[in-house]
Amino acid sequence: MRAILLAGILLGAAMSNGLAAESLLPRGVMKQDGRPAPALRLKDMDGKLFDLAEARGRWVFVHFWASWCGPCRREMPTIQRLIATRGNLPLEVVLVNTAETEDAVFSFLGIAGPDLSTLLDPDGLVTEAWQPRGLPATFLVDPEGRIQYLALGVRTWDSQPYVEFLRRITEPTS
Amino acid sequence: MVKTHIGLLCTTALVVVSFCGPFYLPGQALAQEKTARPEHPALLFRLGPRTPEQIAAFYEARGFPAAAIDALNQTCFITVSMRNKSNKVIWLELKNWRLIAASGEIQRLKRSYWQQLWSHLNVPQANRSTFGWTLLPETRDLQPSEPVGGNITLPPTTEPFTLEARFKTGREKRAGEIILRYDNVRCAGREAKQ
Numbered sequence: 356m357r358a359i360l361l362a363g364i365l366l367g368a369a370m371s372n373g374l375a376a377e378s379l380l381p382r383g384v385m386k387q388d389g390r391p392a393p394a395l396r397l398k399d400m401d402g403k404l405f406d407l408a409e410a411r412g413r414w415v416f417v418h419f420w421a422s423w424c425g426p427c428r429r430e431m432p433t434i435q436r437l438i439a440t441r442g443n444l445p446l447e448v449v450l451v452n453t454a455e456t457e458d459a460v461f462s463f464l465g466i467a468g469p470d471l472s473t474l475l476d477p478d479g480l481v482t483e484a485w486q487p488r489g490l491p492a493t494f495l496v497d498p499e500g501r502i503q504y505l506a507l508g509v510r511t512w513d514s515q516p517y518v519e520f521l522r523r524i525t526e527p528t529s
Numbered sequence: 530m531v532k533t534h535i536g537l538l539c540t541t542a543l544v545v546v547s548f549c550g551p552f553y554l555p556g557q558a559l560a561q562e563k564t565a566r567p568e569h570p571a572l573l574f575r576l577g578p579r580t581p582e583q584i585a586a587f588y589e590a591r592g593f594p595a596a597a598i599d600a601l602n603q604t605c606f607i608t609v610s611m612r613n614k615s616n617k618v619i620w621l622e623l624k625n626w627r628l629i630a631a632s633g634e635i636q637r638l639k640r641s642y643w644q645q646l647w648s649h650l651n652v653p654q655a656n657r658s659t660f661g662w663t664l665l666p667e668t669r670d671l672q673p674s675e676p677v678g679g680n681i682t683l684p685p686t687t688e689p690f691t692l693e694a695r696f697k698t699g700r701e702k703r704a705g706e707i708i709l710r711y712d713n714v715r716c717a718g719r720e721a722k723q
Contacts, residue, residue, distance in 0.1 A: 453662065454658040480658070489662070
């Protein structure tokens, strides 16, 4: 009887921990199943190659966007401010433009995020491999290269709940 | 089941205004209510018929070839925006939507139609990708607070029609159904052209 009671208490505690973890997620952020992230190997506007496979050991914020997407226009400045103010947050921010020309990207970022650089996915096929639920979309990839979180739609990344969340997940565990 | 009847106040203004003003009549009880309420309690839902000029301008600016623009000009575009305002999953499944005109049901132009056409016209992959992202997804398990938007496409018609959109709710699709009906929807900018 005592064993059953103890098992019940432990199960309840485990469930409440799980629920607490869920409730700590900021609005619009969904926990994912930890599947391996698809390949991401693209050049930026200066021709510099980025390969996600070489980013193992640190969290990566992978953000897909396009200049024609109105919500992207609203979200981009919040990403720029996050980068500017995140301090020592151990997080690499990677933007991926979907299927646009350098001219379109350059014009857009000049207004919406002048301090930002982006990778270019010129034919959109890398974006499709990641299967975002729409644009914009943000994936949080853990240091082992697994997708742990997905942000739905526009998020104010520089606001306290999101900065705290990013700080919490990227904190080294002792 | 939650059944809502929404009549659209679509006038010539929709050519210049993004969205028609929905007139919200939830069942018989509020049928006499004159207050325009553009939202379902669980689902923000907007329709915006687009003129051929708007569509051509958008895709021309994205470098679509002339043959693709010609094809797009022969198409009726309606932009749909939604947001799940409930705490349940709401299922967007376009197979459960109907476009009903007096002369019969209008068949939506699905992704497969566009993929075949783009192949036939040798439209560049970048344009195909962009076009795909501007279409409303065929299916989506809309999570609480999640938005989704995009175009539905159909053959151009001057005939007004009713858009009936059905949404199952709940993670297992067993928490009831939302039915929205928009009457008197029209393809924008078609009246003067035909």
